[in-house]
Amino acid sequence: MDEPQAGQKPVVVAIGGFLCGGGDLNGRVYSFWRIPSAALEGQGFRVVTVSPSPVGSLHDRACEIFYELKGGTVCYGQEHSRAHGHACHGETYDVGLFSAWGKDNPVHVIGHSYGGQTARVLQHLLATGFFSKPGEYQTSAAWVRSVTTCNSPLNGSLLVYSLGERADTAPEVRLVSHGHLLSVAIHALELLDWPLLKRFFDPRLSHFELSWRRRGWRQGLKDVALAVVGKSAIYSQPDNAAFDMTVQSAHRLNQEIQTNPHTFYFSLVGTGPKEEDLLVTPTDTGQTKWVFRVWARLLSLGPGWKGLKTKLVYSALKRLHSWQVGAHASAIESRLGVAADSWSSAGDDGVLEGYTQSHPRVPEECEAPVRAIRSSCASHSTTVHRAPPA
Numbered sequence: 001m002d003e004p005q006a007g008q009k010p011v012v013v014a015i016g017g018f019l020c021g022g023g024d025l026n027g028r029v030y031s032f033w034r035i036p037s038a039a040l041e042g043q044g045f046r047v048v049t050v051s052p053s054p055v056g057s058l059h060d061r062a063c064e065i066f067y068e069l070k071g072g073t074v075c076y077g078q079e080h081s082r083a084h085g086h087a088c089h090g091e092t093y094d095v096g097l098f099s100a101w102g103k104d105n106p107v108h109v110i111g112h113s114y115g116g117q118t119a120r121v122l123q124h125l126l127a128t129g130f131f132s133k134p135g136e137y138q139t140s141a142a143w144v145r146s147v148t149t150c151n152s153p154l155n156g157s158l159l160v161y162s163l164g165e166r167a168d169t170a171p172e173v174r175l176v177s178h179g180h181l182l183s184v185a186i187h188a189l190e191l192l193d194w195p196l197l198k199r200f201f202d203p204r205l206s207h208f209e210l211s212w213r214r215r216g217w218r219q220g221l222k223d224v225a226l227a228v229v230g231k232s233a234i235y236s237q238p239d240n241a242a243f244d245m246t247v248q249s250a251h252r253l254n255q256e257i258q259t260n261p262h263t264f265y266f267s268l269v270g271t272g273p274k275e276e277d278l279l280v281t282p283t284d285t286g287q288t289k290w291v292f293r294v295w296a297r298l299l300s301l302g303p304g305w306k307g308l309k310t311k312l313v314y315s316a317l318k319r320l321h322s323w324q325v326g327a328h329a330s331a332i333e334s335r336l337g338v339a340a341d342s343w344s345s346a347g348d349d350g351v352l353e354g355y356t357q358s359h360p361r362v363p364e365e366c367e368a369p370v371r372a373i374r375s376s377c378a379s380h381s382t383t384v385h386r387a388p389p390a
């Protein structure tokens with residue numbers, strides 16, 4: 001089953017975005033991938049959905065995906081783990097979802113939103129030999145045949161500042177912001193470490209060892225109290241999803257990550273101009289649904305939110321974001337030199353600007369896109385920003 005047969009098409013690896021657990025987590029299929037998976041499987045591809053931490057950093061998620069596919073115990077790297085105060089090792093996968101993965105069996109990787117950035121970091125770690133095991137395998141960028149990003153913050157997102165990250169002093173988070181409340185909730189979930197609760201939402205941050213089983217109740221409650229006053233072991237430093245969605249993080253990553261001349265890179269850009277177009281945004285699923293419902297209530301916008309979950313959440317986020325976005329764009333311009341009006345130059349998908357979804361352009365434009373394809377759907381386009389030589 002695992003070893004591809006001659007002539008069989010490559011495996012497609014699907015990575016979910018922020019707050020989305022991913023694959024068959026808790027026995028539920030993350031239904032965002034159901035339709036694209038069925039379409040790809042109908043063409044002979046095998047689709048594997050992976051389940052990295054929905055709130056972890058890009059580095060940690062890429063490590064988790066590697067071992068989930070290849071099998072073995074997740075290793076985040078000693079230097080990285082020491083620098084960010086978490087355990088070096090994470091979960092163990094006795095059997096990988098695609099253990100035959102290698103340069104002779106490369107995969108196509110598709111990532112939605114934050115999952116697109118994760119795909120890029122995964123290929124970067126493969127290219128730099130981060131996972132290589134002498135005598136067993138030597139990884140390279142060639143393990144990935146193509147990278148497709150869908151509505152991904154390739155240059156960071158201004159929304160993350162509206163939710164609480166400080167544009168001037170990230171990774172610092174504003175107290176009593178939505179991001180701050182979410183971080184406290186995540187600390188509490190990790191402390192309780194209660195399987196019943198984690199059935200609804202599992203942050204999958206066990207490598208930070210915040211559970212009462214590891215820390216004891218006294219120290220665990222102290223950790224939560226520190227998070228309440230803005231001194232979180234996770235969110236006061238840059239090894240988390242909130243920081244990795246900032247322009248500051250993308251600015252650094254885009255300098256580090258090299259494209260591989262033998263890999264195809266595609267980006268799907270969503271710029272729905274009308275609110276009803278936001279209904280196509282795929283967040284109304286599985287565990288995500290529960291999280292967003294709560295979030296919608298916290299934002300407390302409008303009557304009749306039942307039955308309008310996705311639309312409501314996106315409308316709420318858009319409303320929350322729209323009155324702050326100008327100030328964030330100005331702060332980023334003065335800090336990183338990205339012209340403030342760039343962000344509004346290509347529309348948005350309701351929460352994420354088309355400017356950032358297109359291709360890496362901060363701090364410098366990557367090579368000019370090879371071509372842009374406008375789909376029959378007026379609100380979506382595809383950009384091929386680097387293709388292999390013929």
Ligand SMILES: [Zn+2]
Nearest residue numbers: 060076084239
């Ligand atoms: Zn880490």
